[in-house]
Amino acid sequence: MKQTIGVIGLGNMGYPIYKKIPIEFDKIAYDPFTNKEDVLQVETLEEVIKKSNILILCVKPDKITSILQEIKIPKNIISIAAGITLNTMKEFSHSDSNLLRIMPNLPLLSEEGVIACTGNKSLFEIAKVIFKDMGLVVELANENEIDIITALSGSGPAYVFTFIHALAEGGLKCGLSYSQSLKIAIQTVKGSAIFLENELKANSNTHPYQLRNKVTSPGGTTIYGLDKLEEGRFNYTVIDSVSSAYLRAKELGKDKKD
Numbered sequence: 001m002k003q004t005i006g007v008i009g010l011g012n013m014g015y016p017i018y019k020k021i022p023i024e025f026d027k028i029a030y031d032p033f034t035n036k037e038d039v040l041q042v043e044t045l046e047e048v049i050k051k052s053n054i055l056i057l058c059v060k061p062d063k064i065t066s067i068l069q070e071i072k073i074p075k076n077i078i079s080i081a082a083g084i085t086l087n088t089m090k091e092f093s094h095s096d097s098n099l100l101r102i103m104p105n106l107p108l109l110s111e112e113g114v115i116a117c118t119g120n121k122s123l124f125e126i127a128k129v130i131f132k133d134m135g136l137v138v139e140l141a142n143e144n145e146i147d148i149i150t151a152l153s154g155s156g157p158a159y160v161f162t163f164i165h166a167l168a169e170g171g172l173k174c175g176l177s178y179s180q181s182l183k184i185a186i187q188t189v190k191g192s193a194i195f196l197e198n199e200l201k202a203n204s205n206t207h208p209y210q211l212r213n214k215v216t217s218p219g220g221t222t223i224y225g226l227d228k229l230e231e232g233r234f235n236y237t238v239i240d241s242v243s244s245a246y247l248r249a250k251e252l253g254k255d256k257k258d
Contacts, residue, residue, distance in 0.1 A: 002026045005130065006052030008045065008067060010034045013080060014058025016109045020134050028052065045070055054126065057081065068092040076123055078102055078130075082150070083253050086119055086143055098123045103146055105153045108134045114153035118143045147253060151245035159241060164189055 003025055007018040010031035018039060021027045028040050030048040035041070042048045045067070049055065054076040057067055061081040068089060071077065074096035079089060082103070089099045100119035107113045113135030117124050128137045140146065164185045171181030192211075199206045216222040229235075 003053040004028060004051055005054045005056060006030065006042075006048040007056045007058060008048060009058035009060075009063075010036060010039060011058060013104060013108070014056075015039075017056060017058060017080075017104070017131075017134070020108075020111065021130060022133055024129060025054075049073075049075070054078065054130075056130075064089070065092045071097065074098075076100075076120075076126065078123065078127060080104060085253075100124060100127060101143065101146065102127065102131075103149045103154060104131075104134070106157045111135060114138065114149070116140055116146065116149040116153065118146060147249040148246055150249040151242050154249075155242075155245045159238065160189065 005021055005025045005027045007014055007021075007027065007029040008031070010018060010029055011034075014029075014031070015034075015036065018027060018029050028042050028048055028051060030042055030045050042051065049071050052075070055071065055078065057064060057077065057079045059067060059081070061084050064079060064081045064084045065088065068077070069092050071094060074094050076098045077089070077093065078100045080102055084101070086099055086101055089101070093099060098120040100117055100123040102118075103114075103116045105114050108115065111134055115127070115131045115135055115137045116139075117127050117137065118140040124139050131137050138149075140149065164182070167185035167188065168178060168182040171184060172178045176184075196206075196208060196211060199211060212226075216226065
C-alpha cells in the first residue's frame with residue numbers, strides 16, 4: 001500500500017514540490033488561500049494530517065509552530081521553513097514524531113535543485129525518494145551547516161544569474177544583440193557545468209582549473225580575459241560573497257531564536 005504525502009502550503013515552493021512527488025506515493029494538499037485544479041486538495045488541515053503518513057510543511061516560518069501544534073499524533077514531518085530549527089520543531093511537535101529540515105533552492109522548479117537535509121536519519125532515506133526528481137539531495141553532517149547551504153546553494157542562483165547577465169553585456173559591448181548574447185551566455189554556463197559534472201563522474205579528483213587550462217592557451221584570448229578577472233579580484237569577491245551571506249544567515253537565525 002502506498003504511503004500518502006500531505007503538502008501543507010502551495011506557494012512558490014510548495015506547489016512545485018507537490019507536482020513533482022514521485023508516483024511511488026499518493027499525495028494530497030491543503031492550502032486555504034489557493035484552489036489549483038491539478039491538486040487533490042482536502043477541505044481541512046485536520047483531514048490532511050489524518051490521511052497523511054508524511055507531512056511536508058511549506059508554509060511561512062511564522063506559521064510553522066501553529067501547524068505543528070495541530071498535529072496531535074506521531075507523524076513523519078518535513079519542514080522547508082528557513083530559520084526554524086529542529087529544537088523549535090521538537091518543542092511544538094508530538095514527542096514521537098520524526099523530524100527533518102530541508103533547504104531547497106530555486107532551481108528545484110526546473111528539477112535541478114539542491115535539497116539539503118538535516119534531522120532524523122530514517123526520514124532522510126524517505127526524503128531521497130521523495131525529492132529524487134527535483135535535484136541533488138544532500139544529507140548534512142549537522143544542522144549548523146544549513147546556514148552554509150543558505151549562502152551557497154540558496155543564494156547561489158542569484159550570483160549565477162548576475163554572472164550570466166555580465167557575460168551577456170560583455171557580448172553586447174562587443175557588438176552582439178543582448179538577446180543573442182544572453183542565449184549564448186546561458187548555454188556557455190550550462191554546458192560548462194555539465195562538462196565539469198561529467199569529468200568528475202569519470203575522475204572524482206578532477207579540479208575545475210584543470211578544465212580551465214584546456215581552454216587557456218599561451219598568449220591567447222582566454223588568458224587576457226582571465227587576467228582582467230584577477231585584476232578585479234573575481235575569486236576573492238565570490239568567496240567573500242558566500243562568506244558574507246553565511247554570516248547574515250547566522251544573524252537571521254539568531255534573530256528568530258531571540
